[in-house]
Amino acid sequence: MYRIGVVGPSLSVNRILKLANEMEQEMEFIPYSYTEAKEVAHIVSAHDHQVDFWLFSGYIPYRIAANTLPSDENLVYIFSTESAIYKGFMELVYVEGKLLDRVSIDMILSTNVAEGEGLQQLQSTVKELHLKTFDVDIDPEELTQFHLELWKQQRTEAALTCYPTVHEALQEAGVPSYWMSPTRVEIFQTIRIFFEKIKTSYYKDTQIGVEMIEIKEFDSIKERMKNPYQIQYLELRMKETLIQLCEKLDGSLIEEGNGRYTIFSSRGAIEREIHTLQEKVQHLSLEADTTVAVGIGFGQTVFSAEVNAQRALRQSKEKVEQGIVIFQDDGTIVESAGQEEELTYSYRTDDKDFLEKLKSGNISVKTFKKIDALIQKMSWNHFTAKDLAAHLQMSERNAQRIMADLCEVDLAECVGEESHYTRGRPTKMYRLK
Template sequence: MFRIGIVGPSLSVNRILEMAKEMEQEMEFIPLAYNETSEIKEIILSYDQRVDFWLFSGNIPYTIAKKLLPSDENLVYIFSTESSIYKGLMELSYSQGKLLNQASIDMFQSNHNAEGEGVEHLKMTIKDLYVKTFDAEIDPNELFRFHYDLWKQQKTEGALTCYPTVNQALQEAGVPAYWMSPTRIEIFQTIRIFFEKIKTSYYKETQIGVVMIEVIDFDHIQEKLKKPYQIHYLELRLKELLIQLCENLGGSLFEQGNGRYTIFSSRGVIEREIQSIQEKIESLSIESNTAVAAGIGYGQTLYFSEMNAHRALRQSKEKEAKKITIIQDDGTMIESVGQEEELTYVYRTDDKEFLEKLNKGNISVKTYKKIEALIRRMGWNGFTTKDLAINLQMSERYAQKIVADLCKVNLADYIGEESPHTRGRPIKVYKLK
């Protein structure tokens, strides 16, 4: 059972808690309410080891917590839209019995762009609108003075604030005020997505992960070593590195012979230890003085995980640089994992019309999807055959053939030319359809 810490003002925490319990019964919810934002630090530090995920009532507590925790991976906050502003204006107008012509509003700084459109619409409705943006460290008294002074000078007829304590203080001082809080639908949508994120995290943690490693041309290494014990010493040094990696992954190591090794672990651990895997692969390569390929496969069963790992290893071996390749359970392939040139694409499709075109052009789904992923990652509006050749590590002649075939089956278009840096013919530019 996951433990969820819900942080915010007591009114917000109670609303979130009520809806969360209606939607999910298999999680433990820990309400952690505060009166002042200065209390958030103590809450986070006290409960960090006691909760699995954090759910914040808004961007203010989230921003403070984000600075205290090493990662924001398990943090989510209720995102407010302009709806909360409109709702606040309507409630304030209703309490006054008239539409307001003058009002003040405070807004958290990082929300200003997201809610800016709502404020612009308010300016069309309200004759005089005074806006104050603030950061998470602001003293609530400063917000109180902002609203109160404007009202005292008769420049406003009411105030909209993000702080419940400021709202209460303004009302006690006689200022018509309303606390802008997320709407029920905003809370519902955030909680729903949050629960999906938690379940996805659990799904990843429990998925089987298989790491397959192969020292390339291991047979040739054996032939080069003159003394019979030298190969045994090499194998012992390699195995020591692999046992260290296995310890990091909390997995099991199996030797398959001839420089081939398999480690069984879980997807969650492997994803967290990708850098460690990369470092050990480099160490293995240095120790053996040859390239080392690595493929990682994920799946719900051992069979599918191994099958995906085999495919990933084969893909890694095809590359000159022998970078780590991952194949996930949904068919997503990630090449050059953790590198600047990392490429993610799905190498299968159910689109029959699309498949017919590829078959007609004698182009594999993997090749097309890889080109598509490269264009997306590079942000190209158009590409040349040289661009593909350089980035996909293929000959320019082969790239020309692929592009010609894509154009032939109406999956790519010739869109223009660019001048070469040196003398020569213009270079053709293409675009996928």
């Protein structure tokens, strides 16, 4: 059973829990209420090890948690739409018993609602709309003063706010106000999508994972050994290292012989222990005084996982530098997994026109996707063949050929030249179309 931490003001948490328990009985929801948003950092730090996922009442607590925890992968928040603005304005009109002409409103800068259709509709409904956008680290007192000053100057008749504490402060000061919280429909839709994400995560986590580890040039290592006992001692030390890894993965080790090993485990365990794998591979490399190739495959069956692992191992062996390669069952490849240089791309596409162009240029889908992924990761507006060669471990001549072929089939274009020297040809700069 998954444990879900629900974080927000007590009123929001109660609404979320009521709806969540109506929809799903196979998960345990744990409430974590706060009075002020700044408490979120302590809540998630203290209880992150006790829950599997976090569900936040809005963007503000979500953003604080994302800045606190090392990863935002298991964090989801209730996404508000323009409906919250409509609802808040109509509630104020109902309470005041009249149409309002002058209103102040605060909105989170990082969301699209501040520029959305709902705000534009409200601007056309009232004569004066005073808007204050803010980031998540703002002091709520600043928002309170924004609304209060406008009220005292008789420039507004009511206020709409995203902060419950601001709403309470304005109410105490006698200012008609409404706290814009997500509607029931918004909560329902977010929770429904959230449940699907959790189930997808579960099925992915339980996929079969196969790690294939190969000591490169193992025959040469054996030839260098002075007597057979040295190679046997080396194999024993390497096997001990891999057994320690298996213990972490709750997996099983098969010794294939001649410096090659296979570990069977689950996808979830392998992904969680990718840094442990890196450490053990580095240890093996130092022990054997050579590079180690590692290929990981994921799949629904042992066969498909093994096939993917073999593909990954072949690609890892082709790399000059030591690195882990992962082949997933959806056609995704991850190179240098767990490192800063990690690169994720796909080797599949169903775009027939695109495939025809690649075929005409004699370029594989994998090569193009790999280049595209690198450009996205490096945020390059333009690049040179030398840039590609340096990051993709290929010769500059090969990179030049690939770019020339891509330009030939209209998948890339030359956008300029650069020259750092007084002699020689200038370097061409490219970008993908």
